[in-house]
Amino acid sequence: MANVDKEMLTQFLLRMGDNTLILGHRVSEWCGHAPVLEEDIALANTALDLIGQTQLWLGYAAEVMDDGKTADDIAFLRDAWDFRNLLLLELPNGDFGQTLMRQFLFDAYQSILLPRLMKSSDQAIAEIAEKASKEAAYHVERSAETVVGLGDGTEESHKRMQAALDRLWPYVGEMFASDDVDAAMAAAGVAPDPASLREEYDALIGKVLSEATLTIPDSDFAHKGGRNGKTHTEHLGHLLTQMQWLQRAYPGATW
Amino acid sequence: MYAQMIKSEATTDDPEKLKEFQARIDDDIKVEPRDWMPEGYRKTLIRQIGQHAHSEIVGQLPEGNWITRAPTLERKMILLAKVQDEAGHGLYLYAAAETLGVSRDDLTEQLLSGKMKYSSIFNYATLNWADIGAVGWLVDGAAIMNQVPLQRTSYGPYSRAMIRICKEESFHQRQGYDIMMKMAQGTEAQKKMAQDALNRLWYPSLMMFGPSDADSVHSTQNMAWKIKMNTNDELRQKFVDQTVPQAEYLGLTIPDENLTWNEKKGGYDYSDPDWSEFFDVLKGNGPCNVDRLEARNKAWDDGAWVRDGLMAHAEKKRAAKTAAE
Numbered sequence: 304m305a306n307v308d309k310e311m312l313t314q315f316l317l318r319m320g321d322n323t324l325i326l327g328h329r330v331s332e333w334c335g336h337a338p339v340l341e342e343d344i345a346l347a348n349t350a351l352d353l354i355g356q357t358q359l360w361l362g363y364a365a366e367v368m369d370d371g372k373t374a375d376d377i378a379f380l381r382d383a384w385d386f387r388n389l390l391l392l393e394l395p396n397g398d399f400g401q402t403l404m405r406q407f408l409f410d411a412y413q414s415i416l417l418p419r420l421m422k423s424s425d426q427a428i429a430e431i432a433e434k435a436s437k438e439a440a441y442h443v444e445r446s447a448e449t450v451v452g453l454g455d456g457t458e459e460s461h462k463r464m465q466a467a468l469d470r471l472w473p474y475v476g477e478m479f480a481s482d483d484v485d486a487a488m489a490a491a492g493v494a495p496d497p498a499s500l501r502e503e504y505d506a507l508i509g510k511v512l513s514e515a516t517l518t519i520p521d522s523d524f525a526h527k528g529g530r531n532g533k534t535h536t537e538h539l540g541h542l543l544t545q546m547q548w549l550q551r552a553y554p555g556a557t558w
Numbered sequence: 559m560y561a562q563m564i565k566s567e568a569t570t571d572d573p574e575k576l577k578e579f580q581a582r583i584d585d586d587i588k589v590e591p592r593d594w595m596p597e598g599y600r601k602t603l604i605r606q607i608g609q610h611a612h613s614e615i616v617g618q619l620p621e622g623n624w625i626t627r628a629p630t631l632e633r634k635m636i637l638l639a640k641v642q643d644e645a646g647h648g649l650y651l652y653a654a655a656e657t658l659g660v661s662r663d664d665l666t667e668q669l670l671s672g673k674m675k676y677s678s679i680f681n682y683a684t685l686n687w688a689d690i691g692a693v694g695w696l697v698d699g700a701a702i703m704n705q706v707p708l709q710r711t712s713y714g715p716y717s718r719a720m721i722r723i724c725k726e727e728s729f730h731q732r733q734g735y736d737i738m739m740k741m742a743q744g745t746e747a748q749k750k751m752a753q754d755a756l757n758r759l760w761y762p763s764l765m766m767f768g769p770s771d772a773d774s775v776h777s778t779q780n781m782a783w784k785i786k787m788n789t790n791d792e793l794r795q796k797f798v799d800q801t802v803p804q805a806e807y808l809g810l811t812i813p814d815e816n817l818t819w820n821e822k823k824g825g826y827d828y829s830d831p832d833w834s835e836f837f838d839v840l841k842g843n844g845p846c847n848v849d850r851l852e853a854r855n856k857a858w859d860d861g862a863w864v865r866d867g868l869m870a871h872a873e874k875k876r877a878a879k880t881a882a883e
Contacts, residue, residue: 339865
């Protein structure tokens with residue numbers, strides 16, 4: 304473990320694990336309902352990778368917290384205010400276009416962040432990042448390709464993808480809103496300051512979205528409150544109601 | 559068994575050619591897509607493989623019903639992987655059907671309009687978490703009973719698809735049984751869920767093999783063609799004999815007062831399912847028929863713009879490439 308405040312490190316790990324948990328859950332809602340069989344397979348595969356990453360991030364968070372809790376306890380027995388995921392990821396799926404646009408905006412972020420984390424001063428984080436970065440590289444390739452295909456497809460698919468980008472854009476800024484947890488991680492060499500990733504991110508999404516003939520909204524307004532847990536959207540509570548139901552209704556059972 | 563009541567199609571081909579064809583099948587030589595085959599054989603196979611493929615696709619729904627409520631991260635992953643495998647099975651099977659001269663879109667349209675069927679079992683609900691265990695244990699268990707012999711079926715592409723599918727299905731069955739073990743050894747509430755799942759899914763699982771041989775009019779031709787490898791009753795008996803000791807091991811009670819070991823036949827005597835219920839389900843009156851078809855139709859209709867968009871893009875790219883050359 305890196306030489307860093309345990310409470311801060313836990314917050315960082317929850318951010319990583321809650322992002323993949325909540326997005327993995329949202330993507331899994333598509334199972335059996337996708338536009339074409341190949342997409343059913345691809346979405347299930349994406350959800351599977353994300354939940355697998357969640358096990359690693361939250362498993363390490365549990366180890367750092369060292370209070371007898373497991374990754375499952377963290378996932379299934381916390382209330383909304385303890386979640387540290389980006390607001391973007393808890394938003395309802397919307398149509399397939401909105402789901403894929405959200406996936407792309409997040410995959411692009413992960414594909415830049417995870418390779419940096421492979422150089423983390425914390426060995427456990429570096430190992431998780433090594434595995435996850437391979438998956439993220441594949442995810443971003445796929446989601447970018449779909450965003451381009453639909454953005455530059457028919458008039459209707461273009462219109463829907465632009466609407467998806469307009470709807471989600473105000474949630475992108477939160478990825479780069481650094482706070483004291485990030486400062487502590489950067490100082491200890493655990494993780495880069497997210498603000499430092501923005502330029503590379505803008506270049507990556509700019510290239511893909513322009514190929515998709517889509518226009519990035521001219522606004523830098525950003526909804527915030529997920530990463531620090533201060534204000535989630537109304538949607539998270541409903542997601543947790545479903546996800547946590549069995550564990551809450553039958554406490555103490557093993558499954 | 560994901561194909562039920564497959565009617566064999568009449569054939570009006572040249573008797574000499576038919577004789578030659580039958581001789582090859584009797585010699586266990588596989589029929590390949592480019593080989594001559596009787597029209598009846600082709601049409602019957604399209605119906606059977608199509609029904610099997612549709613069952614994999616519709617079969618995602620009752621299990622998908624619990625993905626967002628899976629109780630642990632590991633259970634969620636296992637279930638996601640399973641449903642993903644099923645979609646993959648659908649894909650191989652549609653590909654096998656396409657070698658017989660029918661397109662996947664065409665088969666899909668027939669499913670969505672209700673013209674083609676899928677297995678009756680997927681018209682039953684998954685109401686508690688133990689149902690996910692019971693589906694793996696009983697439904698995949700019954701499917702394997704039928705699919706293992708189909709690895710030797712006469713049509714090459716179908717046989718090869720079955721070999722791949724069987725490997726994954728037996729894995730699914732073990733995972734299902736593992737959920738049942740956890741539930742049966744768990745709290746009182748969990749045991750109650752496990753018994754409830756078995757009570758509801760036992761007879762629908764027996765129905766998966768289709769009606770009794772005495773009422774199955776299409777068996778003879780399909781068996782001669784090696785499209786069907788065993789009779790419905792043979793497979794059902796094998797399934798009961800395999801499953802009863804497993805239920806005993808779990809401490810669960812099979813909901814059949816007449817279930818007794820018959821020393822003379824070396825198998826269990828058991829009650830038949832209510833066949834009038836089976837025929838009701840086939841007619842569209844099962845508990846979930848309407849929901850299942852509505853869900854598939856909605857996915858297809860809502861996805862039209864996506865399919866069109868991706869096709870249009872691929873077309874633009876092709877045109878640009880041609881222009882550059």
